[in-house]
Amino acid sequence: KNVVTVGGGTGSPIINRALIETGEVKYIRAIAAVFDSGGSTGRRRLNSEGKEPAFSDPMRILLSLADPRTIGPHYEVIKRWFMHRDTKDAVLGHDIISRFFDKNNGYTQIEADLKTLGINLIGTVIPSTTHSTNILFTTQSGRKYLGEHLLDGKTMSKDVVVDMKLNPQVPGYLPAIKAITSADAIFLACGSPHGSMLCNFLPLGMRRAIQSTKAKIFVITNLVSTRNETHEFSPLDYVNLVKKYTGAKIAGLIVPAMSRRQFEKQYPQVARLYDLEQSYFLGWTPQQLQPVISLGVQVITHRAIKIINVSDEHTKIVRHDSLKLASALKEALNS
Numbered sequence: 001k002n003v004v005t006v007g008g009g010t011g012s013p014i015i016n017r018a019l020i021e022t023g024e025v026k027y028i029r030a031i032a033a034v035f036d037s038g039g040s041t042g043r044r045r046l047n048s049e050g051k052e053p054a055f056s057d058p059m060r061i062l063l064s065l066a067d068p069r070t071i072g073p074h075y076e077v078i079k080r081w082f083m084h085r086d087t088k089d090a091v092l093g094h095d096i097i098s099r100f101f102d103k104n105n106g107y108t109q110i111e112a113d114l115k116t117l118g119i120n121l122i123g124t125v126i127p128s129t130t131h132s133t134n135i136l137f138t139t140q141s142g143r144k145y146l147g148e149h150l151l152d153g154k155t156m157s158k159d160v161v162v163d164m165k166l167n168p169q170v171p172g173y174l175p176a177i178k179a180i181t182s183a184d185a186i187f188l189a190c191g192s193p194h195g196s197m198l199c200n201f202l203p204l205g206m207r208r209a210i211q212s213t214k215a216k217i218f219v220i221t222n223l224v225s226t227r228n229e230t231h232e233f234s235p236l237d238y239v240n241l242v243k244k245y246t247g248a249k250i251a252g253l254i255v256p257a258m259s260r261r262q263f264e265k266q267y268p269q270v271a272r273l274y275d276l277e278q279s280y281f282l283g284w285t286p287q288q289l290q291p292v293i294s295l296g297v298q299v300i301t302h303r304a305i306k307i308i309n310v311s312d313e314h315t316k317i318v319r320h321d322s323l324k325l326a327s328a329l330k331e332a333l334n335s
Helices: 011-021 039-047 056-064 073-083 092-100 108-116 148-152 174-181 193-201 206-212 235-246 260-266 268-276 286-293 322-333
Strands: 003-007 028-032 123-127 134-139 144-146 161-167 185-188 216-220 252-256 298-302 305-310 315-320
Touching: 003 011, 003 193, 011 028, 011 056, 011 193, 011 315, 011 322, 028 056, 028 174, 039 092, 056 073, 056 092, 056 123, 073 092, 092 108, 108 123, 123 174, 134 148, 134 193, 144 148, 148 193, 161 193, 174 206, 185 322, 193 206, 193 235, 206 235, 216 235, 216 322, 235 252, 235 286, 252 286, 252 322, 260 268, 268 315, 286 298, 298 322, 315 322
Parallel strands: 003 028, 003 185, 028 123, 185 216, 216 252, 252 298
Antiparallel strands: 134 144, 134 161, 305 315
């Protein structure tokens, strides 16, 4: 199958690993968000006078595509190189990728060099655009914020995002457009719906591409809410939000097989910690899923939930387990 993933952050790498674990995907075209403007990435883009797209998400996605059969000492060393931060909090991997990045050929050179080191990639990373730009968000109150870092900085705000566009507008990257139009299956990865996933359809040509594709489109929903994006979100809200920015029909939603109430009963301590951040588990009952099923959207459930202890912060976070998620993605591939 000709599989495409779209996203950024921590979500897209998890989806890529899960797809590889299905054993049915030989090659993944991973379309990466390049709009990060926070932290060391934001400073780097500022220092380049706006000439560079963001490299943070492509870097993480690149590492997620490594063939498990070739992961060895070289891979672990290179991964440490990529993730290393110097005394000024600059990430070495961003500098490495920027040296190999080409506006016409994307990241193909660094992928070829990794292969010479014995690290085969089950796929390729494709930026949604090779031009530098930022996301302009409009909130419910009418306020406007330029830059993804401002979206991330207001995750607990009640002023919900209602619209977004690029400033300046830029063309989509032709290989990304071709990947979407020729795909058999497209997986929209979990993560920030605006900042990591749907923003990839804002460059010119990307929305038209997903509208014209014959691929089945699957959305992997988030496990926890953010106050300014997915507060009180229903499955139908997910479908409508994706349709707003893509204009495409969704074939399926991949959701946890656990409702919010069930999660809070099973993991009360974790639920309490998220509640302090004005967040909660995004899970639904069969009755809440029924409206999207009635629209002809396939609902695939999973039990790919794992709790991670963050010892230095004395907290616990919820993440997808890529090994367990693989069975749900396999069902989607064979549907």
